[in-house]
Structure formats: structure tokens, C-alpha cells
Amino acid sequence: MLKVITAVSCACVTIEMGSMQPVAxxxxxxxxxxxxxxxxxxxxxxxxxxxxxxxxxxxxxxxxxxxxxxxxxxxxxxxxxxxxxxxxxxxxxxxxxxxxxxxxxxxxxxxxxxxxxxxxxxxxxxxxxxxxxxxxxxTAGSQGADVTIRVPGADAVDRQAVRYDCGGKAVEAQYINAGAVSLVTFTIDGTFVVASNVISGSGAQYAGGQYIWWTEGDEATLFDVTKGENDQGIACKPAP
Missing domain, CATH: 2.40.128.270 (Lipocalin)
Known part of the structure; x- marks a missing residue:
């Protein structure tokens, strides 16, 4: 279990469906x-x-x-x-x-x-x-912007792409290492995430947006911090 944010009980907003008719x-x-x-x-x-x-x-x-x-x-x-x-x-x-x-x-x-x-x-x-x-x-589509970052002291950039099965969802993670900078990028539920390596007691832990990506050996676990400290995460196993 990953403890990232302390959650406090809160009532969930739930509205019942009404009889309103949609417009033509x-x-x-x-x-x-x-x-x-x-x-x-x-x-x-x-x-x-x-x-x-x-x-x-x-x-x-x-x-x-x-x-x-x-x-x-x-x-x-x-x-x-x-x-x-x-x-x-x-x-x-x-x-x-x-x-x-x-x-x-x-x-x-x-x-x-x-x-x-x-x-x-x-x-x-x-x-x-x-x-x-x-x-x-x-807007939807394949268009995007390229971002170039120069890392002082880095001689080369090492990139490694790994495909995972995360609870039935196909996720391709790209690990990017340049000098002291270590990143992972992936897309989950239509959201593109760039996560940076942070201090971890074991394995490698990356944080980006609302997600924590934690790798140990060949496997990874994806946590969503908006779900609070009780989020058990999604197990991600290497996929062919």
C-alpha cells in the first residue's frame, strides 16, 4: 500500500437521473x-x-x-x-x-x-x-508538441520502451535517463503522463500529475493519488 496523501472522509456528490428529455x-x-x-x-x-x-x-x-x-x-x-x-x-x-x-x-x-x-x-x-x-x-488527435531539454553533464540519453499489462489495460512506458535525470512517460485512460524519479526505499519510484509509477524488477505498480492512501494500485506486468 502506498501512502501519498492523507484522505479525510467526505460525502460523494451523487445526483439521481431525472425525466428531462434531451433536445433534438x-x-x-x-x-x-x-x-x-x-x-x-x-x-x-x-x-x-x-x-x-x-x-x-x-x-x-x-x-x-x-x-x-x-x-x-x-x-x-x-x-x-x-x-x-x-x-x-x-x-x-x-x-x-x-x-x-x-x-x-x-x-x-x-x-x-x-x-x-x-x-x-x-x-x-x-x-x-x-x-x-x-x-x-x-481537442483530440495525434498532434502534439516536442519538448527538448538539455541536461548539463549528461553525455548521452538512454531510452527504453517497455510494454505492460496493467489490469487488462495495455500501457507502454518509456524510460528516459540522461545524467542525473530519470523520467518515465506513459499514457493511461487517455492522459499522457511524464513522471520524474523521486527518492524511494526500494525499487524506482516516479511521480507525475496524479500518478505514482513504482517499479521493482520487471514489474510495476500504478497508483492514483486522488484515491487516497488506501489505493492498492494496479499491478503492471510485462506484456509481449
Whole structure:
């Protein structure tokens, strides 16, 4: 068991599914459709490395990850007004910071809102004029940016790619070593992670974003720190 963050009991936000009917597909403006990442909730910002997402679909349904739990529901539209209906969510418990952001995220969606899209930004405003949430469009695809880092004193870079089976999920980890710098990169659940080696009592431990990657011998264990100190991790075994 890896003790990374001390968790405190916290009630999970769970909303029961209502009878709201989705809007017709042809009535959903195309600029609203997509997956949006919360950049600010109620003027209080968001937690770094904790993603709260809102997916607005052409069929009049919405969903996403609030911070700890996945959710789904339907919405209605009237011009620039949008009302998100009651949603059903999973019932996981995460660390207090994740649960607090999730609660604020759900509360921001509960009232009738006005929406505007400016470029790649979606702004949701409450009836009294206060900004409920600001979100950025998440784009899918293979495009990305190359990052070059010069490591003083390093003569060469050693790279090793290893494929793992992590609880039924295929994960390819790339270990990068240059002088005193030791990194591992991998993608899990659509999230690209760069983790840096940190002090460990045994094996090699890497920390990046919400994840801890711990290797011992040929095997590894993946921990999600948002699940708190009781997370047993996912065992990752070498795959062909």
C-alpha cells in the first residue's frame, strides 16, 4: 500500500437521473459540441493536475468526469440559455481536494445558465450575471508538441520502451535517463503522463500529475493519488 496523501472522509456528490428529455440533435449548436476542460469554477480556479470535464453531445446528452466521478445526463436549450438536467454519477471516494472541486463543479451546473463560445473557450454565466464556469475545448488527435531539454553533464540519453499489462489495460512506458535525470512517460485512460524519479526505499519510484509509477524488477505498480492512501494500485506486468 502506498501512502501519498492523507484522505479525510467526505460525502460523494451523487445526483439521481431525472425525466428531462434531451433536445433534438439538430437544435444543438455545433460550437457547443465537444469536450470542455474546466479552467475556473466560480472564480476560485481549479486544482492543478485535476481535470473536471464537461462533454456536450449532439444528441442532447452531456457527461464527463467531475473530478472524482463520471456522470451523465441530458440538457435543454433555449437560444443562449442552457439547463443541465439531473445527472447520474458514480460513487467513488477521492481525496478532499478532488471531492471539493467536484462538488463545486456540480453546483455550477445546477441552475439555468447562459452560454457563450469565444474561440476555444466556453463561458457559463448564472442568471444574476456571475460567471459559473470557464472551460477550454479539449481537442483530440495525434498532434502534439516536442519538448527538448538539455541536461548539463549528461553525455548521452538512454531510452527504453517497455510494454505492460496493467489490469487488462495495455500501457507502454518509456524510460528516459540522461545524467542525473530519470523520467518515465506513459499514457493511461487517455492522459499522457511524464513522471520524474523521486527518492524511494526500494525499487524506482516516479511521480507525475496524479500518478505514482513504482517499479521493482520487471514489474510495476500504478497508483492514483486522488484515491487516497488506501489505493492498492494496479499491478503492471510485462506484456509481449
Amino acid at each position: 440533435a439538430e437544435d444543438v449548436p455545433q460550437q457547443l459540441v465537444g469536450t470542455w476542460l474546466a479552467e475556473d469554477i466560480g472564480g476560485g480556479g481549479v486544482v492543478d493536475d485535476l481535470q473536471s470535464t464537461l462533454e456536450i453531445r449532439e444528441d442532447g446528452t452531456f457527461g464527463g468526469m467531475a473530478g472524482c466521478n463520471h456522470f451523465t445526463g441530458t440538457f435543454s436549450l433555449s437560444g443562449t440559455k442552457i439547463t443541465f438536467g439531473p445527472a447520474a454519477s458514480t460513487r467513488k471516494m477521492c481525496v478532499p481536494a478532488a471531492m471539493t472541486q467536484e462538488q463545486k463543479f456540480f453546483e455550477a451546473l445546477r441552475s439555468e445558465l447562459s452560454w457563450t463560445v469565444e474561440g476555444s473557450k466556453l463561458v457559463l454565466v448564472k442568471a444574476e450575471g456571475a460567471t459559473a464556469m470557464k472551460l477550454a475545448l479539449m
